[in-house]
Amino acid sequence: MANTVLARKWRPKKFADLIGQQTAVTVLNNILKNHRMHHAYLLTGTRGVGKTTIARIIARALNCTDLQINEPCGACKNCVDIDKGNFVDVIEIDAASNTGVDNIRELIDNAGYAPTMGKYKVYIIDEVHMLSKSAFNAMLKTLEEPPLHAVFILATTDLQKVPVTILSRCLQLKLRNLLPPEIATHLASILKQENISFENEALNVIAHTAYGSMRDALSITDQAIAYTNNIINLADIKTMLGITDDxxxxxxxxxxxxxxxxxxxxxxxxxxxxxxxxxxxxxxxxxxxxxxxxxxxxxxxxxxxxxxxxxxxxxxxxxxxxxxxxxxxxxxxxxxxxxxxxxxxxxxxxxxxxxxxxxxxxxxxxxxxxxxxxxxxxxxxxxxxxxxxxxxxxxxxxTPIIPPFVLDTKNSSPVQATITITESFCPQVKQFDGDWIALIEELENKLDKAIHPVLANAKFNSYANKQFNLIVDNKYESAVNASLIHNISKIFSEYFGYTVTFDLQFSENVGATLKEKRNTEKEEKQKIAEEAIKNDANLIKMQQLFSATIVPNSIKPI
Ligand SMILES: [Zn+2]
Missing domain, CATH: 1.20.272.10 (Zinc Finger, Delta Prime; domain 3)
Structure with missing residues (x-):
């Protein structure tokens, strides 16, 4: 986004005017206060957060003839000339369009000469990551032994692409993305001074759209002033930006x-x-x-x-x-x-x-x-x-749209419940493997007196989209209500690590339930016990000797 009217006009001229970059500003203030000047700085941060603005303020602070408390005065000839871009000792280059080794070599050769007007020669190299490898190598030598009067301020939006050898020779200052409220407040202050009326909501929308970049926010505000005829209102801004209603x-x-x-x-x-x-x-x-x-x-x-x-x-x-x-x-x-x-x-x-x-x-x-x-x-x-x-x-x-998949939108369940569970950051997630009986057996000790008979008499019908569809013996229909389903969902959701829901339907002679399984097991045990008794040699002897009979149903499996 090109420099815009407002961005140019309201570009901060001193550290105190910078919005949201307090950490970097504190470091720079301390450097100036203690006269511990570094010869190479690397400013990092996304576009429009103020990298070149800070670089220029540093250049002014270094060359100001009337330095105030760690701030350039803004009024001396050097400050004014730097501001206008007329100061020969402050050299700004955009590495994006000067990537070659020749550009850098020329610049570096020049760095050896003393400044003409100011105290320091300041080289501001924007988008430094765009330099070629040989250009970086050429620069490295100078950064290793910089002339005392030269200061290099490198700026980049892509730190990863800057060679480590360069990084290690720079004082790195990270500029952060601005928060929407910071941007909105700043916009409001500028617009008040520009006598342009606005709705706060409209500025909030602009601030969010700018994604942390003050320059983009000011550019959008420029457009907004033209678009809304000096009354920046929410409805027009939404239309201008093509913003959808939430x-x-x-x-x-x-x-x-x-x-x-x-x-x-x-x-x-x-x-x-x-x-x-x-x-x-x-x-x-x-x-x-x-x-x-x-x-x-x-x-x-x-x-x-x-x-x-x-x-x-x-x-x-x-x-x-x-x-x-x-x-x-x-x-x-x-x-x-x-x-x-x-x-x-x-x-x-x-x-x-x-x-x-x-x-x-x-x-x-x-x-x-x-x-x-x-x-x-x-x-x-x-x-x-x-x-x-x-x-x-x-x-x-x-033009009817027929997706090649069929969505199951039927909702025939008499009672449904959705519950939330608290999940840790890395929840232990389990999958349902299709074995309903094994699942309730595993969870059996968690099922209370109200839930247990219902689930023990429920047949698994289907499981889709984290919903269990069960068919419950209709003898238990009166026992089922929303609260019970809620409790069931809660137990199972905690077990799986995500929310599962239950859809219960009722029918006669359900079959394939836990109860049925238990009954079958019991019958089998009984059979085995009876067989064992019947074939017991001692017992057979007793029956023969005393004409004894076994009392029906008296045999209990151990
Ligand atoms: Zn000054």
């Missing part, structure tokens, strides 16, 4: 939760038809998923998100987050934004009902392949639009 996102989440893919495509098309920035919608969904995950792990307390934190398991939210990440990577690349958008949502829907193995597969493949091989074909699930123009919503009914 309500859309919650509707999408509700529909994902309902596992209703056809409704999902209708809503997605509606979002498109309203002219929303689809990339922005995906990004917002991605952010909200991240926040839901934080709520699930206890790192965030947001009332509205708690509902979704309960609807989806931790693993599901992780998966949806990965799917939206993938969608975001793809949506910025192509002209098929709508297709990517809708496919991303359908992918989430597909995996909401998919097996756990499918889900693990996508998470595993995420780092290896750019696009996991998903069982959805774009041809079948993408509405065909003839142009990129916004299409009327009525088109949807003409």
């Amino acid at each position: 309500e859309f996102i919650y509707t999408l989440l509700d529909t994902i939760n309902e596992q209703n893919s056809s409704k999902l495509t209708v809503i997605a098309t509606d979002i498109y038809n309203q002219g929303c920035d689809l990339e922005n919608v995906l990004l917002k969904l991605n952010q909200i998923l991240c926040n839901i995950s934080l709520v699930q792990l206890g790192g965030l307390d947001e009332e509205r998100l708690k509902f979704y934190a309960n609807c989806f398991s931790i693993n599901d939210v992780q998966l949806y987050f990965e799917i939206t990440n993938l969608g975001l990577e793809q949506i910025v690349k192509g002209n098929n934004k709508f297709q990517v958008f809708i496919m991303t949502l359908l992918r989430i829907a597909a995996f909401t009902i998919g097996s756990n193995n499918d889900k693990q597969a996508i998470i595993n493949s995420r780092n290896q392949a750019p696009a996991p091989n998903l069982a959805i074909t774009e041809e079948t699930a993408t509405p065909k639009f003839e142009s990129n123009l916004v299409q009327p919503a009525t088109l949807i009914s003409n």
Whole structure:
């Protein structure tokens, strides 16, 4: 983003004016106070956080003829000239466009000469990581033995690409991303001084959109002043930035939760038809998923998100987050934004009902392949639009969207309950292996007097999407209520390490229950005992001698 009117006008001229970089400022203040000047600095941080601004303030502080308390005066000739870019001893180069060794060699040869006007020759090299290897090598010699009058201030957005040999010779100052409230407060102060009216909410939106970069925030504010005719208001800013109402996102989440893919495509098309920035919608969904995950792990307390934190398991939210990440990577690349958008949502829907193995597969493949091989074909699930123009919503009914998977949206259970469990950061997650009887036997000591008979008389019907579907002997129907189901869910959720739900239906002569298994076992034991008694030689003798008979049902297995 190019330098903008506001960014230029309000560029901080002294350390005290810098927003949000207190750590770096304290270090620099101490250096100036103690006259312990370093000859090489490396400023790191993302774009627009103030790296070149700080570099210029350092240059001014070094050459100011009337240094105030650790701050350049801003008024002397040197300060003014540096500010205007007219000071010969402050040399700024952009390594992105001067990557070669020749540029650096020329610069370094020059460093040997004494400054012409000021006390120090200051070399500000922006985006230093872009230099070639030979250029870095050429610079290294000078950094090893810098001329006393030369100071190098290197700035980079990509620390990893700066050779260690260079890093070790620099005093490194990390500039952090600015927080949205810091940006919003600063914008408000500037706009007040510019006599431009604004709504705080609008500034909050700008601050969030700027992703920690004050320069971007000021650039957006420049646009906003023009766009809104000097009254910066929320509605216009949202339109200008193509920002989706959060309500859309919650509707999408509700529909994902309902596992209703056809409704999902209708809503997605509606979002498109309203002219929303689809990339922005995906990004917002991605952010909200991240926040839901934080709520699930206890790192965030947001009332509205708690509902979704309960609807989806931790693993599901992780998966949806990965799917939206993938969608975001793809949506910025192509002209098929709508297709990517809708496919991303359908992918989430597909995996909401998919097996756990499918889900693990996508998470595993995420780092290896750019696009996991998903069982959805774009041809079948993408509405065909003839142009990129916004299409009327009525088109949807003409182009029915039939996903190649069937969503099970039936909800026939008489009682359902969803519960939340507290999960540790790395929960011990278990999978249901399909053996219902073994499962309740394992959990038997956790089942109280109310729950035990119900589950012991329940036949396993199905398990999908972390929901057990059981058929319970209808003799126990009156014993089942929402509270009981809640308690069952709680016990099993704690066991599995994620929320599972229960759907109970009732029937006669259920069969295949724990009770039946126990009865069969008992009968078998009885049979064995009776056989053993009948064939006991001593007993046979007694029967013969005393005409004794065995009292029916008196034989008990040991
Ligand atoms: Zn000065």
